[in-house]
Amino acid sequence: MLTEDFFKQQLAKITEPYKRDKVLLAVSGGLDSMTMLHLFQFHSGSSFAVAHCNFQLRGKESDGDEIFLQNYCNKHGITLHCKKFDTLNWSKKLGKGIQETARTLRYQWFEELSAAHTYAYTATAHHAQDNMETILMNLIRGTGIKGLAGIPVKRDRIIRPLLAFKKEQLIAYAEEKQLAHREDASNKEDYYMRNFIRHRIVPLMEELNPEVTAHFTQLAESARFAERCITNQVELFFQKHCTVQGHNTHIPMASIKDTPTPFNFLFFILQPYGFNADQVHNMLLQEPGNSGKRFISALYQIVTNRDEFILSKKTRSNVLFHIDSIPGEIECNDYRISFCYSQTFQQESAGKTNTVLQLDAASLELSGLQLRSWEDGDLFRPLGMKGHKKLSDFFIDKKVSQPAKEKALILCQGEQILAVLPYQIDERYKVTANTLKILRIEIA
Numbered sequence: 001m002l003t004e005d006f007f008k009q010q011l012a013k014i015t016e017p018y019k020r021d022k023v024l025l026a027v028s029g030g031l032d033s034m035t036m037l038h039l040f041q042f043h044s045g046s047s048f049a050v051a052h053c054n055f056q057l058r059g060k061e062s063d064g065d066e067i068f069l070q071n072y073c074n075k076h077g078i079t080l081h082c083k084k085f086d087t088l089n090w091s092k093k094l095g096k097g098i099q100e101t102a103r104t105l106r107y108q109w110f111e112e113l114s115a116a117h118t119y120a121y122t123a124t125a126h127h128a129q130d131n132m133e134t135i136l137m138n139l140i141r142g143t144g145i146k147g148l149a150g151i152p153v154k155r156d157r158i159i160r161p162l163l164a165f166k167k168e169q170l171i172a173y174a175e176e177k178q179l180a181h182r183e184d185a186s187n188k189e190d191y192y193m194r195n196f197i198r199h200r201i202v203p204l205m206e207e208l209n210p211e212v213t214a215h216f217t218q219l220a221e222s223a224r225f226a227e228r229c230i231t232n233q234v235e236l237f238f239q240k241h242c243t244v245q246g247h248n249t250h251i252p253m254a255s256i257k258d259t260p261t262p263f264n265f266l267f268f269i270l271q272p273y274g275f276n277a278d279q280v281h282n283m284l285l286q287e288p289g290n291s292g293k294r295f296i297s298a299l300y301q302i303v304t305n306r307d308e309f310i311l312s313k314k315t316r317s318n319v320l321f322h323i324d325s326i327p328g329e330i331e332c333n334d335y336r337i338s339f340c341y342s343q344t345f346q347q348e349s350a351g352k353t354n355t356v357l358q359l360d361a362a363s364l365e366l367s368g369l370q371l372r373s374w375e376d377g378d379l380f381r382p383l384g385m386k387g388h389k390k391l392s393d394f395f396i397d398k399k400v401s402q403p404a405k406e407k408a409l410i411l412c413q414g415e416q417i418l419a420v421l422p423y424q425i426d427e428r429y430k431v432t433a434n435t436l437k438i439l440r441i442e443i444a
Contacts, residue, residue: 002035002169004043011044011161014154021120023048023159024081024113026106029065029182032125035170036162038179040123041076049079051113051122053106055087057098058186065182072180081113099192107158114157126151126160129167132216133197140193142277144267145230148223150216166213230268237265249311253288256309273300273311283309292321292330292337292371303332320409323369326439332371333407335422335443342438345431355422359429361439368413371421378410380417381427391420398423411441 015021025040027033027050040048050073054066066082073080091101110122131150138147153163162170174181189195205212241255251269259265267280274297286293288307295302303310303320320332327340345358378391395405400423409421419425422443431438 002165002173004039006164007039007043007161010164011046014159014161015046015121021046022118024110024117024119024122025050026110026122026124027052027069028125028184029068030125030184030187031174031179031181032127032162032167032170034179034181035174036123036125038177039161041078048123049081049117049119051081051110052083053102053109054082054084055102055105056084057087057102058184061185065184068180068182083109099194110158119157121157121159123159123161125162127162127165127167127170128213128217129198129202131163131220132202132213133194135216135220136197136201137193140197144264144271144277145223145227146268146271148219149227150220150223152224164217234265234269238269247312251309251311253286253304253307253309257284270302270311273297275300275302290331292332294320294332320373321371323371330371333373333409335407335409337371337409337421337444338442340440342440343436345435345438346440355443357419357421357425357441357443358431359418359425359439359441360431360435361437362435364413364418364429364439369418370412372410372412374405374408374410374420378417380420382424383427383430385427391417394420394424 015023023040023044023046025033025037025048027037029052037050040046050069052066052069054062056062066084069080070082072078085102085105087098087102087105090105091098094101094104096104113119114122135148135150138150141147151160151163153160173179187195188199202212209215237255237259241252243250251266256262256266262284263280266284267275267277270280275295276297279295279297279302283295283302283304286304291305293304300311300313303312305321321330323330323339327338329336329338331337341361342358346356374391379388380391380394381388382394395408400408408423410417411419411421417426418429419441421441
């Protein structure tokens with residue numbers, strides 16, 4: 001049974017001294033959040049206000065939830081913040097699913113309210129079954145120890161004072177107190193993964209073991225403890241083996257592979273930067289000396305360079321590779337690129353699938369050659385042209401697709417573009433009758 005005293009104990013653990021903190025309650029109008037509102041209202045001693053999001057996804061039902069809360073808060077003299085969101089349009093703009101979009105909009109608004117009204121915390125009504133469902137979702141999608149930790153009781157200024165309670169306890173408490181609440185019809189549908197897990201998988205697990213929710217709570221606590229221990233080990237590893245040079249972090253391959261579980265160790269380091277398990281697995285397959293292999297996440301990139309991984313924030317101006325030995329071969333942006341010198345111009349064979357670019361090497365300085373991603377504003381002089389052309393216009397003329405543009409590489413010497421790989425060289429570096437030494441680049 002949910003007791004007010006136990007609720008006070010849970011709240012005190014995460015907000016001590018809680019009586020002096022202003023708390024913003026995220027309330028949908030459903031049973032869980034109305035139970036939380038009642039507990040704060042009569043048993044917390046905290047100063048609080050209510051925030052309600054109308055995502056306009058259920059027509060009159062969504063508006064009915066808002067009106068219900070307006071009436072409740074007016075009756076009890078509670079400050080209420082309401083906001084309507086055009087969730088469907090935002091979903092299209094952000095390129096995210098409805099649920100993820102709603103979550104993003106919700107927490108951004110909570111941050112804005114907290115800053116404007118000095119709320120110390122935002123409380124959500126997540127309970128023990130929510131935590132179990134989250135862990136199961138993480139397992140199905142693929143996760144590490146962080147995913148096994150489930151929903152934290154406190155993260156930054158977000159608190160979850162009901163996380164220790166089961167859904168059945170909340171239902172019993174709401175019935176005892178005769179709490180009015182709204183039912184969301186969409187919660188009964190199995191379209192979303194969470195609902196499918198809630199309605200089909202969890203009941204089967206509870207048939208096998210009625211205490212399965214408690215066991216998942218214990219698993220989450222153990223995972224959080226293990227995560228803290230691993231974090232300490234990662235920090236020690238970083239201090240001992242890794243170096244930071246400018247915006248780049250250098251991670252030695254050998255040191256990673258000398259750890260007891262290299263995959264788990266590297267995954268734990270790189271997961272916060274958005275890299276997934278498959279990418280980390282492929283990183284560990286790289287042999288020392290295999291330079292130029294690139295792995296990218298939403299905001300970061302890893303480039304292999306001889307015997308190390310170089311982590312950096314992903315920007316198009318980043319130099320991906322320094323060419324310091326010819327002949328040589330590298331892998332970059334899914335291309336295999338070989339460099340060699342030649343004395344004679346070689347015509348491409350009919351039916352040859354690889355692209356070959358050839359430049360006059362007389363004026364090139366080996367120590368200054370670099371490969372980088374292209375960026376807006378890049379200019380070069382395409383072969384056969386007298387004037388300069390924007391690289392973006394060159395791509396349009398060549399009908400280069402967006403994915404192919406993202407893979408394109410610039411061979412440069414300082415600020416001077418020598419060639420756009422795998423498409424074209426600069427007119428100023430073409431091979432002529434007077435050329436004595438040719439830089440031959442083959443791209444596969």
